[in-house]
Amino acid sequence: MAAFHFELVSPERLIFSGEVEQVVVPGSEGVFTVLQNHAPMMSTIRPGVIEVTSATGADKLFVRGGFADVSAKGLTILAEQAIPLADLDVAKIDAELRAVEEDIEDASTDATRFAALLRRDQLAAMRAALNL
Amino acid sequence: MPSLKDLRNRIASVKATQKITKAMQMVAAAKLRRAQLAAEAARPYAERMEAVLANIAGAITPGAGPALLSGNGRDNVHLLVVCTAERGLCGAFNSSIVRLARERANSLMAQGKTVKILCVGKKGYDQLRRQYEKEIIELIELRSVKQMAFTDADPIGRKLIALFDQGEYDVCTIFFARFRSVILQIPTALQLIPAQFAKGEAAAGAQASYDYEPSEAGILESLLPRNISVQVFRALLENAASEQGARMSSMDSATRNAGDMIKKQTITYNRSRQAMITKELIEIISGAEAL
Numbered sequence: 001m002a003a004f005h006f007e008l009v010s011p012e013r014l015i016f017s018g019e020v021e022q023v024v025v026p027g028s029e030g031v032f033t034v035l036q037n038h039a040p041m042m043s044t045i046r047p048g049v050i051e052v053t054s055a056t057g058a059d060k061l062f063v064r065g066g067f068a069d070v071s072a073k074g075l076t077i078l079a080e081q082a083i084p085l086a087d088l089d090v091a092k093i094d095a096e097l098r099a100v101e102e103d104i105e106d107a108s109t110d111a112t113r114f115a116a117l118l119r120r121d122q123l124a125a126m127r128a129a130l131n132l
Numbered sequence: 133m134p135s136l137k138d139l140r141n142r143i144a145s146v147k148a149t150q151k152i153t154k155a156m157q158m159v160a161a162a163k164l165r166r167a168q169l170a171a172e173a174a175r176p177y178a179e180r181m182e183a184v185l186a187n188i189a190g191a192i193t194p195g196a197g198p199a200l201l202s203g204n205g206r207d208n209v210h211l212l213v214v215c216t217a218e219r220g221l222c223g224a225f226n227s228s229i230v231r232l233a234r235e236r237a238n239s240l241m242a243q244g245k246t247v248k249i250l251c252v253g254k255k256g257y258d259q260l261r262r263q264y265e266k267e268i269i270e271l272i273e274l275r276s277v278k279q280m281a282f283t284d285a286d287p288i289g290r291k292l293i294a295l296f297d298q299g300e301y302d303v304c305t306i307f308f309a310r311f312r313s314v315i316l317q318i319p320t321a322l323q324l325i326p327a328q329f330a331k332g333e334a335a336a337g338a339q340a341s342y343d344y345e346p347s348e349a350g351i352l353e354s355l356l357p358r359n360i361s362v363q364v365f366r367a368l369l370e371n372a373a374s375e376q377g378a379r380m381s382s383m384d385s386a387t388r389n390a391g392d393m394i395k396k397q398t399i400t401y402n403r404s405r406q407a408m409i410t411k412e413l414i415e416i417i418s419g420a421e422a423l
Contacts, residue, residue, distance in 0.1 A: 011282035011365055013173035029345050041343035044354055069184050076180050
């Protein structure tokens, strides 16, 4: 398969930059796959797993939302946070989930409640990603 | 005339100070390298973000976009976000940022506008508090932060947006020091809200026909708040690198000054020691002659 340029950046650093063959992106309106010569598009991303296939093998990373930008130059993903699936720990996520559930119940204001709900959704997505 | 013992003590104390400044300089040098790496690593994200935003912003008719992009049509209340260090002993670093912010605040007040100040970093707060006690709305301390992470900047960005949505201010400007080199840090004012982009980029990006998912406005709406956080993050990273750079060069000159002082004091010490020996000799000789 023909390769195209793919970059995955988080606010802290450039996580991945190189030639890949195929990337599956969890868009906010549905999962889509980017191959070479994809039409220019931009989409927000929901928390989920991106699958990167390159000549050397496949890679799965969990992203916590962000943006995907497909242009003539290739695909750029601006992720809020990206963690390789191998680095995720089920027990840790479950513990955090429980903590967040408590936060939701304890939340005194709408803002903190909303933040906790958002965090729970992200954790739930992370958990779901592991069960793939 | 100080006694020999006084001189010896003074030399010893300057030597101790020199050891401290020397150590601080070396620590700053190590931290500077880390801060610089972090600032460089964060650059790709901010650049892409800016390119993408300029691209969409160019396609949207001026004045029609969301309030974060085009402003809310007023400019009566200005929020100045002053980012400084948590610690002193870094030369003119804090005061130069504060000076820039103060000049801006005074000129805005002279025009009859309302000024609000949000301090990030304790040193800036300490300096601004004397003059703008009433204007300062909050102090955000990042003392516990060792390595600036995006999660430190994000709450500040969110706070700025929340305040903007509540109509607390109309224009937001962030003050920080841009890192050029170890000896040069440039105090900078950057307008965050309404957002400003380089015109050239916007014009170039507008040609590409993009597909937007969910919609252009939807993306812009989620991208703009994020951009604020990213800009804050970038300012904080630049600031961290600048602080260490400023500390390194000021501690370097402090070490050098201490060295000069030790040299001078040692000469005085030796001279007065010599003078005392000579005096004693003269006393002995003249005493022997008198016999």
